Amino acid sequence: MPLKGNHGWRAYRPLSGFGPAIGRGTPLDLARGPLGAGVAFVVSGAALLLPWLRHGDGFFLIAPFGASAVLLFAVPNSPLAQPWSAVVGNSISALMAVLVLSFLREPITAAALALCLAIAAMVVSRSLHPPGGAVALVAALDPALIDRLGPAFVFAPVMAGTAVLVGLAMIWHRLTGRTYPFRQPETGGPHGTSDQTPARRLGLSPDDLREILEVNRQSSNLGVEDLGRLIAAAEQLAAVHQMDALKCEAFMSRDLVTVSPGTPVGRVAGLFRLHGFTSIPVVTADDQLEGVIFQIDLIRGARRAARRDHRGFVAALTQMTNATGRTAPRARDIMSVGLPTVTRDAPIGELLPLLEDGRAEAVPVMEGSRIVGIVTRSDLVSALARNSARSANA
Known part of the structure; x- marks a missing residue:
């Protein structure tokens, strides 16, 4: 019986664990994964027509390649989908099936033993790839296939076909803006130094992150780099929530020194020297924001002129x-131009991802299309200091 009271019908959900555990796919994912897998199979099929991949009177794609394609094209960040896992996992599973069939031909027993050995071999070789289990079963349940191809089955179609799929996945994901193979821990930041961006400075080394995955038995599901990104994102979101009570209006600069789009650059440079600003908004006569000039923009402009x-x-x-x-x-x-903007009542925490990585040194505060203030990095530091003081005194 469902529990009643304040919790209503939602309190009793014995089947909730059987629902979807994966987030909704985006339209881009819906197009990118299926289309990539389809293109890969067309190309793979054509590749297996090559003389050096032929066997007897024909060629073939084996069913487990479809499962490999799901991982390679739909979840390329998974450790199970990486090149080593795919190529070695499928190949070593095929090898186990070939070995089993060399001394055992009873189908059910041979299939069970081939599957067990395939999983064990993949775990030992750190090449766990679920389609490898299907590769072992395909071979073990079709002794005639192994009789015809012999040990060459391991190399073609299994190893060669998987390698073709991996190569196509690398090309496809590069063309469609995804990272494959696996993201590796970054060794530096965007400024040409060894320092990562502030959001990525977790105080945890790649070895620490790797240990977390291993202790929690998640190394098969998540990579070190992705774990670091998730921890950083969680910390940043927690910081934003802690600062929800602090609004941009309380910290923004209101008495703005602005210039018009037609102001000579020499006049802009003079304002930088006079006021010590790091940014100056560019507005129309009715305070419509056109852009912002940062000191670095002067340097970039001079650099372009020097080259020209x-x-x-x-x-x-x-x-x-x-x-x-x-x-x-x-x-x-x-x-x-095209800088991020915020409103007066936006929490100051929203500025953390906008100002931390060096892409912008200040964020305009807007009221409609009019600029009413600007928040600089110095303003953000002041807000953070005040928030820390409040937390310490609480």
Whole structure:
């Protein structure tokens, strides 16, 4: 009987564990996985027509390749789908079946023994690949196939076919914007140094993350790099929730010094020197935001001019900031556009992912299409310090 009371009908859910455990696929995933697998099978079938892959009077794709394709194209981040797991797992499973059939021909017993040995061999060789079990069964249940092909079955179609699928998966995922093979722990950050971005500095080494996976018996389901990304994302979300009470309006700069799109770059440079700002919004006459100029934009503009005019950087920067008249570069020529923005009542925690990795040094605060303030990294540090002080005194 379902439990009643405050919990209603939801309290009694004995079958909840039998429901879907995988999140909903995105439209991109729906297109990318099935289409990639289909293309791979067409190409694989054509590849097996090559003379060096032929056997007797024909060629064939074996059913377990379909299961391998599901892993390679639908869940390429899985440790079970990596090249070593796929190629070695399928091949060593085929080898176990061939060995079993060399001394045992009773179908059920041979299939059971081949499956057991295949799983054991995959675990020992760290090449666990579920379709490998199907490879062993296909061979063990069809002794005539092994009689015809002999040990060559291990190399073709199994090893060769799997290798073709892996190669196609590498090409397909690169073309469609995914990472395959497996993400490896990053050794550096985006600035050309060994430091990772702040969000990725967990205080845990790759070895620590690997130990966590092994202790919790999850190394077959998740990789070290992905575990690091998940921990970082969880920490960042927790920090955002802790700062929900702090709103951008309380920390933003309101008395803005702005320029118009047509302001000469020399005037912009003068404002940077005068006020010590790191960013200056570019707005229209009615405060409609057009973009933001950061100090680095001046440097980038001078660098482009130096390359274009084939002269030194210092000369280009001097010319750019001292030029007058109609030929002088304008704010619109160097400003950054398409920056993330927030509203007055946005929690200050929302700025953490926007300001932490160096892509932006300030975030405009908007009221409709009008800019009403700006939050810089210094403002964010102040908010974090205040939040820490409150937590310590609580």
